[in-house]
Amino acid sequence: MANAxxxxxxxxxxxxxxxxxxxxxxxxxxxxxxxxxxxxKSNAILICHALTGDQYVASDHPITGKPGWWVRMVGxxxxxxxxxxxVISANVIGSCMGSTGPASLAGDGKPYAxxxxxxxxxxxxxxxxxxxxxxxxDQLHTVVGGSMGGMQALSLAANxxxxxxxxxxxxxxxxxxxxxxxxxxxxxxxxxxDANWLEGDYYGGDVPASGLSVARMAAHITYLSEExxxxxxxxxxxxxxxxxxxxxxxxxxxxxxxxxxxxxxQRFDANSYLYITRAMDYFDLAEEFAQSGNDTTEAAKxxxxxxxxxxxxxxxxxxxxxxxxxxxxxxxxxxxxxxxxAVGAPVSFVELSAPYGHDxxxxxxxxxxxxxxxxxK
Amino acid sequence: xxxxxxGPLRPDLEVIxxxxxxxxxxxxxxxxxGTLLAELQLRHGVDARGMEINAERVEKCxxxxxxxxxxxxxxxxxxxxxxxxxxTILSQTLQTAARPDRMLDxxxxxxxxxxxxFPNFAHWSTRAALMFGGRMPVxxxxxxxxxxxxxxHHVTIADFCELLREKGVAVEKQWFFSGGQSVGAATANxxxxxxxxxxxxxxxxx
Numbered sequence: 001m002a003n004a005x006x007x008x009x010x011x012x013x014x015x016x017x018x019x020x021x022x023x024x025x026x027x028x029x030x031x032x033x034x035x036x037x038x039x040x041k042s043n044a045i046l047i048c049h050a051l052t053g054d055q056y057v058a059s060d061h062p063i064t065g066k067p068g069w070w071v072r073m074v075g076x077x078x079x080x081x082x083x084x085x086x087v088i089s090a091n092v093i094g095s096c097m098g099s100t101g102p103a104s105l106a107g108d109g110k111p112y113a114x115x116x117x118x119x120x121x122x123x124x125x126x127x128x129x130x131x132x133x134x135x136x137x138d139q140l141h142t143v144v145g146g147s148m149g150g151m152q153a154l155s156l157a158a159n160x161x162x163x164x165x166x167x168x169x170x171x172x173x174x175x176x177x178x179x180x181x182x183x184x185x186x187x188x189x190x191x192x193x194d195a196n197w198l199e200g201d202y203y204g205g206d207v208p209a210s211g212l213s214v215a216r217m218a219a220h221i222t223y224l225s226e227e228x229x230x231x232x233x234x235x236x237x238x239x240x241x242x243x244x245x246x247x248x249x250x251x252x253x254x255x256x257x258x259x260x261x262x263x264x265x266q267r268f269d270a271n272s273y274l275y276i277t278r279a280m281d282y283f284d285l286a287e288e289f290a291q292s293g294n295d296t297t298e299a300a301k302x303x304x305x306x307x308x309x310x311x312x313x314x315x316x317x318x319x320x321x322x323x324x325x326x327x328x329x330x331x332x333x334x335x336x337x338x339x340x341x342a343v344g345a346p347v348s349f350v351e352l353s354a355p356y357g358h359d360x361x362x363x364x365x366x367x368x369x370x371x372x373x374x375x376x377k
Numbered sequence: 378x379x380x381x382x383x384g385p386l387r388p389d390l391e392v393i394x395x396x397x398x399x400x401x402x403x404x405x406x407x408x409x410x411g412t413l414l415a416e417l418q419l420r421h422g423v424d425a426r427g428m429e430i431n432a433e434r435v436e437k438c439x440x441x442x443x444x445x446x447x448x449x450x451x452x453x454x455x456x457x458x459x460x461x462x463x464x465t466i467l468s469q470t471l472q473t474a475a476r477p478d479r480m481l482d483x484x485x486x487x488x489x490x491x492x493x494x495f496p497n498f499a500h501w502s503t504r505a506a507l508m509f510g511g512r513m514p515v516x517x518x519x520x521x522x523x524x525x526x527x528x529x530h531h532v533t534i535a536d537f538c539e540l541l542r543e544k545g546v547a548v549e550k551q552w553f554f555s556g557g558q559s560v561g562a563a564t565a566n567x568x569x570x571x572x573x574x575x576x577x578x579x580x581x582x583x
Contacts, residue, residue, distance in 0.1 A: 337446055338456045341446070341461075342456060344461055346424070346444040348435075348438075348439045349446040350446075351432055352436070353432065370440040371436055373440065374439045375442070
């Protein structure tokens with residue numbers, strides 16, 4: 001399915017070196033741009049997408065036909081103003097919307113499937129950097145991302161400290177916790193337990209839709225808050241007056257989750273879901289930059305990652321967390337802020353109040369708009 | 378970056394802003410809506426950062442283009458290395474600290490120098506309210522009732538000077554104000570509504 005949906009596609013001129021020691025030859029990166037790049041190439045903003053996101057931040061999704069996932073934030077006159085900024089958003093390596101991933105054809109003309117190398121967040125970022133090189137952009141005005149996109153923004157800042165002047169991280173973390181890994185493992189096991197999965201070699205046949213759907217349902221719960229679910233559904237029944245004493249979707253929340261799960265399988269590749277969740281689970285920025293045993297505190301370990309930003313000579317940072325986000329709670333953002341302060345990097349941080357849980361960064365939140373707009377000034 | 382200037386500063390903030398040189402690094406602890414930070418960054422070319430406990434005020438600061446982190450000064454100063462800043466600023470916040478003495482230590486650990494300003498509880502109007510009214514004073518400088526006030530450690534200029542002596546903290550400069558007018562040091566403890574000190578410690582080792 002490579003390139004089927006790509007508006008623009010960039011083929012990496014050199015093999016992409018990966019953290020697992022392998023290389024990925026002829027990797028392609030599908031991307032979208034909005035707004036004009038200025039002559040100095042100084043107004044580019046890279047938006048990094050989340051686990052199941054894509055490059056369609058502000059244009060209709062080619063499969064679902066739905067508006068881009070961040071249209072409320074990106075566009076003319078919006079907080080990320082495409083009248084001022086040249087916005088770039090690329091599909092990450094390992095995904096399935098035109099960038100090279102497990103569904104792409106390998107050298108032998110067959111899909112990689114599980115032959116695709118296990119990649120990391122840093123590998124995704126290496127791909128993005130190669131794209132920026134190809135576009136001739138030495139330094140981004142800002143790299144911005146929420147959730148896994150925030151991990152990429154942090155990884156970019158840590159590994160390529162000169163490539164972004166500002167780093168905006170929303171509802172994210174510098175490491176996956178045991179609980180985060182646990183939820184992902186439920187999703188992966190659901191996919192791999194689907195009889196259609198066939199060790200990943202399902203391309204051309206029936207896809208493991210029920211497994212992927214269950215994975216999405218489990219994950220979707222983690223993106224919402226209990227308060228949000230209660231407000232939206234409570235214990236209300238779906239299109240019926242009484243319980244069925246059966247296993248139909250009696251409750252509205254069940255119906256909603258089933259709808260979310262099924263809809264997801266129309267637009268996402270199950271193997272991509274395995275690879276990208278793995279990359280997130282492997283993410284631990286402090287571990288990547290660990291130096292031999294000298295650092296006693298967690299903050300000191302993570303501070304090594306930001307050594308390229310010491311004494312305010314690097315990027316400006318802004319982190320935002322949400323008080324109802326229990327997937328990447330505020331403590332995770334504070335942990336990052338602590339490390340940035342330890343090296344003297346200029347950092348803003350605010351925990352915003354929002355009822356929607358982790359997904360708050362995608363939803364209607366005027367306070368977030370003001371913070372994003374202000375940080376980009 | 379173009380933080381908005383919002384008119385004349387409070388006299389204690391004005392005196393602080395006018396004594397901070399361009400190019401220095403400053404941390405404003407309890408920076409509120411960022412009035413002083415914006416002034417420092419915009420007019421004085423200072424690398425100014427802030428810490429503020431209230432999320433809405435932090436949001437206002439970040440929306441103005443300022444570098445401000447939401448944090449609790451009682452705990453979060455610990456994350457800054459020694460002498461991270463040329464100046465730390467604590468304006469009208471000392472009396473809200475859980476332990477003002479420890480906060481003073483932290484200000485002078487994180488910064489080479491510290492500006493500290495506070496409302497003077499020994500001002501004559503406060504004394505009069507207590508002496509003649511027999512009630513906890515509610516004045517222009519201390520406008521909130523005793524049960525709701527964030528000012529949990531009322532302090533007088535004389536008390537503060539005694540604390541500085543005990544800690545061996547040097548007073549480099551001091552300013553006293555009443556109704557926007559300057560007041561001399563000799564009569565400050567009863568005539569000044571607020572005080573500003575520029576403090577340092579161990580300057581010989583800097």
